Amino acid sequence: MHLTLRLLSNRHPSFIARTVFVKNGDVDSACRLVNRVLGKEGILQQYRLTRYYEKPFQTRRRINHEKCKSIYNEDMERKIQFVLRKNRHEPFPGCY
Amino acid sequence: MFCAIRNTLRVPLANVLRLFNTTSPQATEKFDHKRIPADDEGVQGEKIVDLDSVLKQKQNIFPTLNSDDQLFDGVPFKKVPICNIRVSHNNTVFTLTDANGKVKLIRSCGIEGFKNTKKGTNIAAQTTAVSIATKAIDKGFKTIRVRMKGLGPGRLAAVKGLQMGGLDIISVTDNTPVSWNPPRARKARRL
Numbered sequence: 001m002h003l004t005l006r007l008l009s010n011r012h013p014s015f016i017a018r019t020v021f022v023k024n025g026d027v028d029s030a031c032r033l034v035n036r037v038l039g040k041e042g043i044l045q046q047y048r049l050t051r052y053y054e055k056p057f058q059t060r061r062r063i064n065h066e067k068c069k070s071i072y073n074e075d076m077e078r079k080i081q082f083v084l085r086k087n088r089h090e091p092f093p094g095c096y
Numbered sequence: 097m098f099c100a101i102r103n104t105l106r107v108p109l110a111n112v113l114r115l116f117n118t119t120s121p122q123a124t125e126k127f128d129h130k131r132i133p134a135d136d137e138g139v140q141g142e143k144i145v146d147l148d149s150v151l152k153q154k155q156n157i158f159p160t161l162n163s164d165d166q167l168f169d170g171v172p173f174k175k176v177p178i179c180n181i182r183v184s185h186n187n188t189v190f191t192l193t194d195a196n197g198k199v200k201l202i203r204s205c206g207i208e209g210f211k212n213t214k215k216g217t218n219i220a221a222q223t224t225a226v227s228i229a230t231k232a233i234d235k236g237f238k239t240i241r242v243r244m245k246g247l248g249p250g251r252l253a254a255v256k257g258l259q260m261g262g263l264d265i266i267s268v269t270d271n272t273p274v275s276w277n278p279p280r281a282r283k284a285r286r287l
Contacts, residue, residue: 044247
């Protein structure tokens with residue numbers, strides 16, 4: 001109820017979202033936490049993308065690159081997990 | 097017979113070799129943009145801090161619906177004066193206001209005596225923060241909440257400077273304006 005009222009008066013009320021209380025005077029870690037939250041939510045990424053106009057060809061190139069990268073990363077992650085797996089039938093394959 | 101084969105082979109082989117040998121040295125001295133160090137945007141911890149471990153600790157570090165009336169030094173959270181920090185690549189501006197937004201103090205790196213590119217450094221932001229903090233204490237402010245806007249080198253240094261100046265910071269808020277359907281931005285810089 002209270003939040004609804006606040007949202008009606010102001011669509012982006014401050015000191016609710018993107019806010020971190022400082023504990024024991026540790027300002028540095030609080031700032032880092034705010035930055036981390038912003039990074040995780042993709043707010044910083046959007047801010048950087050919209051600072052300058054991105055031409056359509058640049059958008060296409062960026063998105064294609066991101067696609068390729070995510071496919072590569074997924075495969076590589078699987079490969080690494082496969083090599084690093086712990087319970088192997090033969091602990092040292094290829095070695096006598 | 098072998099000789100004949102060798103002769104037929106030698107001609108193309110020589111051609112190939114010549115191809116490799118006679119290529120003129122190309123201009124390899126291209127400007128490498130990766131050599132320029134990345135801008136310091138004051139977003140340390142953007143990718144490093146482990147959010148899960150912080151959330152697991154169950155400390156009440158994030159505001160809830162009732163945190164408006166939470167008391168800090170006998171003053172409810174919503175009545176605590178605010179220090180707005182506007183950070184950009186070229187400057188940092190501090191505005192100290194009361195809880196309603198009435199301006200009490202303004203200080204910027206430019207006012208402080210830093211000129212031109214020196215305005216947009218973390219050192220400038222920190223010294224400005226210390227000076228505004230001492231002025232604020234003279235005026236009777238003690239506990240404040242911080243609201244920052246924008247990315248820039250002074251982002252982290254500004255908050256640190258406020259604390260070094262003797263102010264008691266109870267919360268850090270980000271208020272960077274970000275839109276998901278913005279008007280067309282200015283054209284990209286060409287370096």
